Amino acid sequence: MANPTLIDLVLWVISGWLVIGFLGILTLHKFTFVARVLFPLGGVGGLILALLALRSLNSGVDENRTLPIGLPQLIFHLRLDALSSFFLLVLGVVIFGVSIFSAGYFRNSAGTAPGLLALEFHFFIASMALVLISDDAYVFMVAWESMAMSSYFLVTANHKMPKIRAAGFLYLLVAHIGAIALLLSFGVLQANSGDYTFSNMRIQSLSPFWASVAFVLAVFGFGAKAGILPLHIWLPEAHPAAPSPVSALMSGIMLKIAVYGMLRVSFDLLHIHLWWWGVLLLVLGLGTALFGVIFAAVQSDMKRLLAYSSIENIGLLFSAMGLALLFYSYGMNTIAALALTACLYHVAAHAVFKSLLFLVTGSVLHATGERNLGRLGGLIRFMPWVAWLAFIGVLASSGLPPFSGFVSEWLLLQSFLFTPSLPQPILNMFIPVATASIALTAALAGYAMVKFFGVVFLGQPREEKLNHAQDAGLFEKIGMVWLAVVTLLLGLLPNLTIDLMEPVMRVLVGQGLAGESKSHGWWLLTPISIERASYSPVYFLIGIATAIAFTFILVRILYHARLRRSAPWAGGHAWTNSRMQDTAEGYGQPIRQVFEPFFSMKRQLPKPDDLEPKYEVIVSDKFWEGLYMPVVRLTEFLSALVGRLQRGRISIYLLYSFITLIFLLLLVPGVKI
Amino acid sequence: MTELSIQLINLFASILLLLAFAMLAQRRVINLVHIYAMQGLTVVSATSIVAFVTHQEHLYYSAVMTLALKVFLIPLVLHRLIKRLDIRWDVETLINIPSMMLVGIVLVIFSFNLSLPISKLSTSVTPGTLGIALACVLLSFMMMITRSKALPQVIGFLSMENALVFAATSATYGMPMVVELGIALDVLVGVFILGVFMFQIREQFESLDISHLENLKEE
Numbered sequence: 027m028a029n030p031t032l033i034d035l036v037l038w039v040i041s042g043w044l045v046i047g048f049l050g051i052l053t054l055h056k057f058t059f060v061a062r063v064l065f066p067l068g069g070v071g072g073l074i075l076a077l078l079a080l081r082s083l084n085s086g087v088d089e090n091r092t093l094p095i096g097l098p099q100l101i102f103h104l105r106l107d108a109l110s111s112f113f114l115l116v117l118g119v120v121i122f123g124v125s126i127f128s129a130g131y132f133r134n135s136a137g138t139a140p141g142l143l144a145l146e147f148h149f150f151i152a153s154m155a156l157v158l159i160s161d162d163a164y165v166f167m168v169a170w171e172s173m174a175m176s177s178y179f180l181v182t183a184n185h186k187m188p189k190i191r192a193a194g195f196l197y198l199l200v201a202h203i204g205a206i207a208l209l210l211s212f213g214v215l216q217a218n219s220g221d222y223t224f225s226n227m228r229i230q231s232l233s234p235f236w237a238s239v240a241f242v243l244a245v246f247g248f249g250a251k252a253g254i255l256p257l258h259i260w261l262p263e264a265h266p267a268a269p270s271p272v273s274a275l276m277s278g279i280m281l282k283i284a285v286y287g288m289l290r291v292s293f294d295l296l297h298i299h300l301w302w303w304g305v306l307l308l309v310l311g312l313g314t315a316l317f318g319v320i321f322a323a324v325q326s327d328m329k330r331l332l333a334y335s336s337i338e339n340i341g342l343l344f345s346a347m348g349l350a351l352l353f354y355s356y357g358m359n360t361i362a363a364l365a366l367t368a369c370l371y372h373v374a375a376h377a378v379f380k381s382l383l384f385l386v387t388g389s390v391l392h393a394t395g396e397r398n399l400g401r402l403g404g405l406i407r408f409m410p411w412v413a414w415l416a417f418i419g420v421l422a423s424s425g426l427p428p429f430s431g432f433v434s435e436w437l438l439l440q441s442f443l444f445t446p447s448l449p450q451p452i453l454n455m456f457i458p459v460a461t462a463s464i465a466l467t468a469a470l471a472g473y474a475m476v477k478f479f480g481v482v483f484l485g486q487p488r489e490e491k492l493n494h495a496q497d498a499g500l501f502e503k504i505g506m507v508w509l510a511v512v513t514l515l516l517g518l519l520p521n522l523t524i525d526l527m528e529p530v531m532r533v534l535v536g537q538g539l540a541g542e543s544k545s546h547g548w549w550l551l552t553p554i555s556i557e558r559a560s561y562s563p564v565y566f567l568i569g570i571a572t573a574i575a576f577t578f579i580l581v582r583i584l585y586h587a588r589l590r591r592s593a594p595w596a597g598g599h600a601w602t603n604s605r606m607q608d609t610a611e612g613y614g615q616p617i618r619q620v621f622e623p624f625f626s627m628k629r630q631l632p633k634p635d636d637l638e639p640k641y642e643v644i645v646s647d648k649f650w651e652g653l654y655m656p657v658v659r660l661t662e663f664l665s666a667l668v669g670r671l672q673r674g675r676i677s678i679y680l681l682y683s684f685i686t687l688i689f690l691l692l693l694v695p696g697v698k699i
Numbered sequence: 700m701t702e703l704s705i706q707l708i709n710l711f712a713s714i715l716l717l718l719a720f721a722m723l724a725q726r727r728v729i730n731l732v733h734i735y736a737m738q739g740l741t742v743v744s745a746t747s748i749v750a751f752v753t754h755q756e757h758l759y760y761s762a763v764m765t766l767a768l769k770v771f772l773i774p775l776v777l778h779r780l781i782k783r784l785d786i787r788w789d790v791e792t793l794i795n796i797p798s799m800m801l802v803g804i805v806l807v808i809f810s811f812n813l814s815l816p817i818s819k820l821s822t823s824v825t826p827g828t829l830g831i832a833l834a835c836v837l838l839s840f841m842m843m844i845t846r847s848k849a850l851p852q853v854i855g856f857l858s859m860e861n862a863l864v865f866a867a868t869s870a871t872y873g874m875p876m877v878v879e880l881g882i883a884l885d886v887l888v889g890v891f892i893l894g895v896f897m898f899q900i901r902e903q904f905e906s907l908d909i910s911h912l913e914n915l916k917e918e
Contacts (some may be wrong), residue, residue, distance in 0.1 A: 677844045684840050691809075
């Protein structure tokens, strides 16, 4: 190949990851080699992939490739277009950070051998990349399922613990139910033509009914992977169970792959767009976002908190997508492009900052061995690197300017403000409510993040052992710094990022924003017009920096000019200790009180005369009791009924076949008894 | 195609049916083996007559093979098995032989009804035998259901196969040779495997009563 095309290079990267994985098998127990050589190599692969995707986005390629592997009649159709390139870019960027981090993170003592872990890890990222470039339902499903399987094995890396096995099983179950829905959806999309390539699905014209069936099935299937409301239950179980880099990948990328699938099906494959699809996505997304953030605010396990926060962000993504679909169905393409830009921006932003935060939990977990917020605290003094990097991630996650989360949420709210122009009066009345709940979600996200950062890093250490916590190692630092830098860049350079999305918008809704968005210079983001709204992160940064510098100087010069350490007024306490500071539970208590109907809570209060008082509150998900347990009970009941058939006696089994035989013979036409 | 040969085939068919009923009612294990051998002999005779009448050469091979396998080899194996397992004088307690017989008669009527439309279309020499063959299959099946020991069940299985071969020869002049060879081999292998299993079962439970297998079910 004299001049390889971009998709070939992408395929080389993917095969490179597979080779790295198999090298891991060959060097199953050589821990140092696997950690110090294979994982960084995979990370470099991610970086190369990101560069390729960047190149592809800039040059606007649309390349097809068929691979003669698979079944005889079913070859692999692959395609690299703007949409897949954008997601590949996000994938590559995050993988570079996570892989480098993993090089320093995995320890030899984990349940799975290091080489095997490397295989699963690289297989996972390779199959995610393959999902993104697949161009027929067959290779899509193959890659999708290998993604589910490899991530299942990664989640159950510490498979010796029954709780982790249970979490893995739940994940696998939901993933498979979702995969069945996807399979059915593709089956409807190919409209009985027998050709499962995406190019064929694009030219099929389905009736509105069947198109809706395909859409709803796709929402179910991709929603199960992404964690949309009734199917979110696996997320808070699987994330704490998985090793932190794996949680980072799953939350950062895998959930986005589901978003990619949803975009691909609803904007690319389906040729008609009904307005109520948008409303469905909007309602599901908003419900998920609100639910996720409320639960995030009351968690006391740091990884569960982040998992619920991921649910919230996925909800935001889906509602942005729903809004775009709504506008698109009414032919308002510019505003649809605005909503989609918000969606894609948040995909990139969330992928990076959530991976960063999960990696932070990994470092904290290694340094302290604790996931429970109630036993952490004050770590900023022992782990300054991790703490400051976490601070960047937390600010981005709370959606504060000038960080990346703000840009996407601001764009989303901007696009919500255009809803009065919709030609449907009922929607015009309801969508302000949706806008309000987006604002509420954003505020509560900030609340949850303050809790995360404040309880883990600030205050006094709640346990003696925290005083010996070590800061992250070199590899871990490099990985996290990379992600933090990308988060900062995403926050500071919104126009450049939106430029990158331009070709994606052209593929999906036919037009982009770039013409308008930078008409007033690269530093000022004006998504629709300068009169309407504008935002400049650079000004914000300068403003914030000036304010801080000013305050600092004022304090230094006008005030004491030195740090004064003295005993504060203790409020009448004879002494204070670290147990007296605000806890995760205490901090979340107002939310628990306000949103009480959302939770099912079990409180255990001590008696007044208890010498060792113990206060416990277990907050659980109502969906579990209300939706899943009845299904579980029904299944168990039916299985028990079927189980009755099993009597253990051969004669009875023979009788079954005998009766079946006689019955079938009776059905033979012409038999008269 | 003489009248006599058709009469003969019909006779053998009815003998087969009679033997099937005899098997259903027989308590003694050793007698079951005898009946099985007689059944084989009947099938052999019927096959040879069909071969003679229709001049189908491969039916002769089939008859010879059946003779060697089902009249001599398998009964011999079963005899040795009985001897080694020492169950020669075992008597099975059967529940309610008369009502079993009645159910058997219902089955015979059922299968005659069932095969009536097929027999009408049939061009073979002996259209009526299909019903009998089917009845024998069902009766053997029923015998397998009602027995609680392993060896009688094996014999029930073998006799079902006999009835099938009979149905094949009398209704359609036999199956292709390859199929017949395959079935014969299957049966032979099946008998050996079941023999081994029986030893294993007895080793494990010190009895051949398969009700012990009930322990295998999930609680």
